[in-house]
Amino acid sequence: MLNKRERLAIFYERLESASVVSTAEAALELVNLALVSVEDEFSGEPNEPDRWQELDRMFPPQADSISTVSDGIKICRSRRHRTYLAQNGAIEIRSLVLDPQGQPEVYFKKAVADGRFVCDVCPRLKNANR
Amino acid sequence: MSPFDLIARDVAVDFPHAEILVEKSESPTGIHYLNIRLNNIEVTVESVGERIGVSAFDSSSDPLDGLFGKPDEWYSDHKAAFHRIASLLLEQRNTRPPVATIAKVRQERGISQEAISEQLDVRQATYSKLERRADVKISSLRRVVEAMGGKLLIQAIFPDTGDVRELTFK
Numbered sequence: 083m084l085n086k087r088e089r090l091a092i093f094y095e096r097l098e099s100a101s102v103v104s105t106a107e108a109a110l111e112l113v114n115l116a117l118v119s120v121e122d123e124f125s126g127e128p129n130e131p132d133r134w135q136e137l138d139r140m141f142p143p144q145a146d147s148i149s150t151v152s153d154g155i156k157i158c159r160s161r162r163h164r165t166y167l168a169q170n171g172a173i174e175i176r177s178l179v180l181d182p183q184g185q186p187e188v189y190f191k192k193a194v195a196d197g198r199f200v201c202d203v204c205p206r207l208k209n210a211n212r
Numbered sequence: 213m214s215p216f217d218l219i220a221r222d223v224a225v226d227f228p229h230a231e232i233l234v235e236k237s238e239s240p241t242g243i244h245y246l247n248i249r250l251n252n253i254e255v256t257v258e259s260v261g262e263r264i265g266v267s268a269f270d271s272s273s274d275p276l277d278g279l280f281g282k283p284d285e286w287y288s289d290h291k292a293a294f295h296r297i298a299s300l301l302l303e304q305r306n307t308r309p310p311v312a313t314i315a316k317v318r319q320e321r322g323i324s325q326e327a328i329s330e331q332l333d334v335r336q337a338t339y340s341k342l343e344r345r346a347d348v349k350i351s352s353l354r355r356v357v358e359a360m361g362g363k364l365l366i367q368a369i370f371p372d373t374g375d376v377r378e379l380t381f382k
Contacts, residue, residue: 140279140281146242149238161245161279161281162269162278179233
């Protein structure tokens with residue numbers, strides 16, 4: 083079994099190497115599949131989302147933790163991070179807070195076929211988090 | 213007021229210098245989040261049904277801690293949760309101290325293997341083997357920790373109830 087940091091690294095690799103998608107819904111499905119596959123292989127814990135409060139396993143964002151803002155960006159909130167899914171399928175995972183320069187810490191980002199990232203689709207997210 | 217709202221209110225009153233972010237889910241089954249930053253500590257509170265989850269992170273925490281995972285501690289009583297949150301903020305402690313090997317702790321405390329071997333009245337080679345073992349007797353571990361000036365505590369954590377019990381041996 084691997085520790086969480088190692089599993090997250092594999093998760094990011096699988097997201098990066100997966101085929102590009104073209105909608106926010108497909109991006110969410112991609113995130114879900116990548117995380118479930120990594121946790122199934124490397125966490126040592128069963129895939130029982132109902133027991134997420136007990137298990138030492140990462141679970142994908144649930145529908146009730148996902149909001150869609152006015153420009154169509156889906157935002158998945160977790161404890162200290164937000165995952166953004168743009169309408170063109172781009173994905174970004176960043177810190178909750180901005181640094182003193184007004185910039186977020188970005189842990190992962192994936193563009194789509196046209197090379198555009200989340201911030202290209204939604205420029206206001208270059209120095210804002212919602 | 214919901215237990216979550218009570219906690220958010222009490223934190224704002226008792227810690228007026230903390231940065232507070234409240235985000236409530238639009239879904240009745242969703243999670244409400246309260247993030248509190250004070251000096252070097254970030255405490256995250258999440259309300260899930262009747263339960264309150266609490267996690268705290270400091271500068272030694274991995275920046276990816278908390279992504280897609282569960283809280284470190286659970287409380288069914290909002291006053292107990294608030295007391296814990298207050299304690300973490302006041303003491304500037306995280307809920308999950310970084311895991312370390314015996315060797316790492318010894319090095320951080322600036323103690324050589326020679327020095328600790330002498331205190332334990334064993335050869336250095338013997339002590340060195342202990343640091344490399346995957347399994348160590350509790351009595352041996354206790355002697356090593358005490359030789360470093362510390363005290364060994366063993367905790368059993370039960371995620372289903374949130375109970376944390378300190379264990380002792382006769």
